[in-house]
Each structure stands twice: as C-alpha cells, then as structure tokens.
Amino acid sequence: MSGGKIIFLHGASSSGKSHLATALQDQLPEPFWHISIDKLRDHGVLPTARFTNGDFDWRAHRDAFFEGYHQSLVAYARAGNNLIIEHIIEKPAWRPELAQLFAPFDFFFVKVDCPLDVLIAREKARGDRPAGSAEQDFRALHHGLVYDLDVDGTADTGTTVATIMDAWQNRTGQSRFFANGTR
Numbered sequence: 001m002s003g004g005k006i007i008f009l010h011g012a013s014s015s016g017k018s019h020l021a022t023a024l025q026d027q028l029p030e031p032f033w034h035i036s037i038d039k040l041r042d043h044g045v046l047p048t049a050r051f052t053n054g055d056f057d058w059r060a061h062r063d064a065f066f067e068g069y070h071q072s073l074v075a076y077a078r079a080g081n082n083l084i085i086e087h088i089i090e091k092p093a094w095r096p097e098l099a100q101l102f103a104p105f106d107f108f109f110v111k112v113d114c115p116l117d118v119l120i121a122r123e124k125a126r127g128d129r130p131a132g133s134a135e136q137d138f139r140a141l142h143h144g145l146v147y148d149l150d151v152d153g154t155a156d157t158g159t160t161v162a163t164i165m166d167a168w169q170n171r172t173g174q175s176r177f178f179a180n181g182t183r
Helices: 017-027 037-042 048-052 058-078 094-102 116-126 133-140 157-169
Strands: 005-011 033-036 083-087 106-113 149-152
Touching: 005 017, 005 058, 017 033, 017 083, 017 157, 033 037, 033 058, 058 083, 058 094, 106 157, 116 133, 149 157
Parallel strands: 005 083, 005 106, 033 083, 106 149
Antiparallel strands: none
16 A cells, blocks of 8 residues: 555435544554545635535536545545545445555545435534435435444444444454455
8 A cells, every 4th residue: 555544434414524523633653634624615625605506516527626635635646645535425336446546555545424314404403505405315325335343323422433433443353344345
C-alpha cells in the first residue's frame, strides 16, 4: 500500500458523519484531513447560489463534479495525506469505481447508521437539506455494501470514536470494501 491512510464514513444525510469526523480528527494519533462535499459547498468552492437560482444547471455539472471530487481524494492520499472522508455513495456504479481508486491505500470503511426518525428530526432541525433526502438515503444507501465496522450515529461520540479507532488500529487484512475482488 502506498500514500495516505483513509477512513471513509458512510451514512445517510444527517446521520452524524461530520460530527464523528471532527471528533476523530481530534483524537487520531497522526494528522488526518477531514474532507466532505459539505465543506466544499459551505466554503464557497461550488457556486451554490448560482445553481440554486438557476443560472447554472446542477444536473448538467453534477457528474463532472463528483468525478473530480473522487479523483481529488486519490490525489490527496497519493501525496501522502491521511484522510477522513465523509461521503454518500449515491450511485451503485460509484462503489466499484471508488474501490478501484482506493485500492492502493490503507482503507477503512465505516457505516454510520441512524434510526429514520432521528434522521428526519435532524434534517428538519438543520434546515439546509431538501425534505426527504435523509429518508431517501436511509432506504437505499447501505444495500449491497460490506463494511469494516458499523457504528450508531446516535451513540455517545467519545465512545464511538474510541470504537472506530480501536477497530481501525487493530484490524487485520484488507478492507471489506474490496470484498468483490477489486483489489
């Protein structure tokens, strides 16, 4: 394996991925970058207002954006940066593509699970997501995926971070993300 290490947090919108990523970043014994679509959006990388007001058609640019995002993760890791990625694998075709991209790296795939009623309440409280997106993720997101670790997005953050770190540091063999022979 070459380059940086990758901890990939995967869960529905509002499941607690960002909160866990920040807490992990504070506890890991070496530096990790916390990278997410939300960070890019919230810090002005995307012309979000212009997509929202119709100046640009998000659907026409979406595929190129995600292709670039996925490739950028590889570039960061290839340069030797450790990453905490929080992302949603929305399309079934992304899993084998990501598996191929991440195959050269030390990779750990974490399912961040959360009950539907909590997702809906968090989504409503946030107010920055289309209503129903968390439920849509909940119903479709984890089908056919194999994880190295499952955690509860409603559990105590400190305990969850300790669980992730322990499982990550004490694992043996390759990630189950590559179980379909991609690696």
